[in-house]
Amino acid sequence: MPGTTKFATTMSRAVVTPLARLVWRPRIVGRKNVPRHGPVILASNHRSFVDSPAITLMAPRKVSFLAKQEYFTGTGFRGAVSRAFFGGIGAIGVERGAGAAAQHALDLGLERLQAGEAFAIYPEGTRSLDGRLYRGRTGVAWLALTSGAPVVPVALTGTEDVQPVGSRLPRLARVTIEFGAPMDLSHFGEASSGRARRHATDAVMEAIRALSGQEPANAYNNPPSTIVERVKQVLRRDDPTQAVEPD
Numbered sequence: 005m006p007g008t009t010k011f012a013t014t015m016s017r018a019v020v021t022p023l024a025r026l027v028w029r030p031r032i033v034g035r036k037n038v039p040r041h042g043p044v045i046l047a048s049n050h051r052s053f054v055d056s057p058a059i060t061l062m063a064p065r066k067v068s069f070l071a072k073q074e075y076f077t078g079t080g081f082r083g084a085v086s087r088a089f090f091g092g093i094g095a096i097g098v099e100r101g102a103g104a105a106a107q108h109a110l111d112l113g114l115e116r117l118q119a120g121e122a123f124a125i126y127p128e129g130t131r132s133l134d135g136r137l138y139r140g141r142t143g144v145a146w147l148a149l150t151s152g153a154p155v156v157p158v159a160l161t162g163t164e165d166v167q168p169v170g171s172r173l174p175r176l177a178r179v180t181i182e183f184g185a186p187m188d189l190s191h192f193g194e195a196s197s198g199r200a201r202r203h204a205t206d207a208v209m210e211a212i213r214a215l216s217g218q219e220p221a222n223a224y225n226n227p228p229s230t231i232v233e234r235v236k237q238v239l240r241r242d243d244p245t246q247a248v249e250p251d
Contacts, residue, residue: 033182039156043116131225
């Protein structure tokens with residue numbers, strides 16, 4: 005029932021938000037930088053599974069973000085709880101993938117922006133396993149240049165300690181979330197221009213880096229294809245001798 009679902013998601017947010025503030029003891033910087041009305045893109049670094057809840061629960065307005073479709077397709081009590089929780093914090097279920105699937109995901113984000121809402125995205129694409137800031141995919145620029153929405157750079161710190169790579173359960177750790185000044189990307193050009201999208205995305209990533217203080221990887225964050233590669237990427241965090249990957 006639609007009414008029941010709406011009630012469940014509302015209750016989910018009402019319960020989870022104060023609980024998250026109690027457990028994470030968040031330090032929130034720059035809340036005034038997030039426009040209270042109209043379309044806006046929150047472009048963040050990505051360090052942990054809990055990044056999306058952290059952004060949506062600590063932002064000064066309702067924020068939507070993309071999440072795996074599996075969170076909305078479960079059955080029974082567990083499935084109902086999952087749908088209520090992720091729906092309550094603004095998740096939009098999508099099938100993961102490249103090509104048409106990726107464009108469909110961007111189109112869903114564009115719909116939210118065209119409706120005057122706030123939409124969060126991770127230009128890196130996937131979580132950083134070694135703590136470095138990876139090169140941004142140009143979907144964030146396409147959304148901004150197509151919708152005309154400003155981009156607010158976001159830096160998350162501490163979420164990697166709440167749920168480290170490989171951890172199944174969250175831990176107690178303090179989270180800092182910093183919202184930077186809104187960026188108007190329109191001067192970079194049209195959304196149809198690959199050069200405009202690339203330069204606009206690079207500007208967004210530099211703004212995120214300035215807030216987060218992360219070391220730039222100067223490479224795309226392609227998920228490790230093997231367990232060995234995944235372990236090496238995690239260990240890189242503690243090995244200063246590792247060379248920066250080529251672009």
